[in-house]
Amino acid sequence: INTSCSSGLVAAHQACQSLRAGDCDTAIAAAVNLMLTPHAWWGMSQAGMLSEDGRCRAFDRRANGLVPGEAVVAVVLKRLSRAQADGDPIHALIVGSGINYDGRTNGITAPNGAAQAELIGEVQARAKIDPGQIGYVVTHGTGTRLGDPVEINALDEVFGAKAPAPGYCALTSVKGAVGHAFAAAGLVNLVCAVQALTQRTIPPSLHCEERSDYIDWSRSAFEVNRERREWVSATPRVAAVSAFGMSGTNAHMLLREYEAPAVAEEGGPAYWLLAVSAKSGEALRERLADLATALRGRAWGAADVRSLGYTLLCGRQAFSHRCVVVAQDADDAIRLLECAAAG
CATH class of the missing domain: 3.40.47.10 (Thiolase/Chalcone synthase)
Incomplete structure (x- = not known):
């Protein structure tokens, strides 16, 4: 034009x-x-x-x-x-x-x-x-x-x-x-x-x-x-x-x-779904440990948990070495991720 x-x-x-x-x-x-x-x-x-x-x-x-x-x-x-x-x-x-x-x-x-x-x-x-x-x-x-x-x-x-x-x-x-x-x-x-x-x-x-x-x-x-x-x-x-x-x-x-609409927090999510993948077993264990550390560093609301799970599942490339964690809350997710990272 x-x-x-x-x-x-x-x-x-x-x-x-x-x-x-x-x-x-x-x-x-x-x-x-x-x-x-x-x-x-x-x-x-x-x-x-x-x-x-x-x-x-x-x-x-x-x-x-x-x-x-x-x-x-x-x-x-x-x-x-x-x-x-x-x-x-x-x-x-x-x-x-x-x-x-x-x-x-x-x-x-x-x-x-x-x-x-x-x-x-x-x-x-x-x-x-x-x-x-x-x-x-x-x-x-x-x-x-x-x-x-x-x-x-x-x-x-x-x-x-x-x-x-x-x-x-x-x-x-x-x-x-x-x-x-x-x-x-x-x-x-x-x-x-x-x-x-x-x-x-x-x-x-x-x-x-x-x-x-x-x-x-x-x-x-x-x-x-x-x-x-x-x-x-x-x-x-x-x-x-x-x-x-x-x-x-x-x-x-x-x-x-732009005023973003307020997101109502109605308690925690029913469960956490965290999908992680990597090119090798060693890299996968490192990613799981890193994710456990990241979860420990802040408080997680319901909307944050949904966004995290969605990004890990749909916003990351999927490699051949994979692990999925289903947890009840943040503490449970951290425990399971650390167990998976330890083999």
Whole structure:
């Protein structure tokens, strides 16, 4: 998929659509940007797009252009029910996404704020997410005097009257730290948002020291987060991610932190089933002794015992020398494993 700077996030959106439609049960969205020849640099320089001092100053009044960056990003996507059933690590939930097109503008460096606002509002409405629930926005934020205010004003048009208070929502641009990764930029933003959710921490937006005078910050729902800070929230955290093409295809996505369902512990399991194998008798005895030592080192709940038994039986290669222990509890399992290890 090639939609210029929004390519990666558009790919992730299309992957979500395929998963929801049942076209696939697992999707990988990936994007790459490598600067292997000087031609791209030359073209961007001729168009006046590059920062003269090599700093991307997103949302700063001294913003003077972008800084190219390289990136290779890949994310694995599944429906939540499938990921839970497969026992996958779940980092965040994509609760809504969408794309639209800028239409006619004044040039490749002149984004369409009305189109951006329309898309953001549509994604929120489909996801049934109120602006007040969103605590962090990873913006496209390329560091241009024109593009950054257009993006913030479009966000404010949507958040506007529904904002709990001025400056309540943090926003950052990744590009001050890693540069503009073009086709991969949207997925870089996505990874940034996921990390913020899992770490419950909002990173700083670098090189913003004098806030842009093209934005009325006193009335804006947003504040540029300029120092790393803890993300405190009484409700599940929600983040928004944007990626915009060069006056082309826009993409927007909403993410919510994943809260694993509590597993009720209903006493110990009825029995322990531990399967071990190895390539030789001597190696098998060593594995049995190692397992006995591991069991002695911690307390085991019912869910832990089921996971241990399942992993040993289904998640390990089966060799010709084998031993299976059926025990009543941890002490019984340790005794039987040590007896088996001793022959």
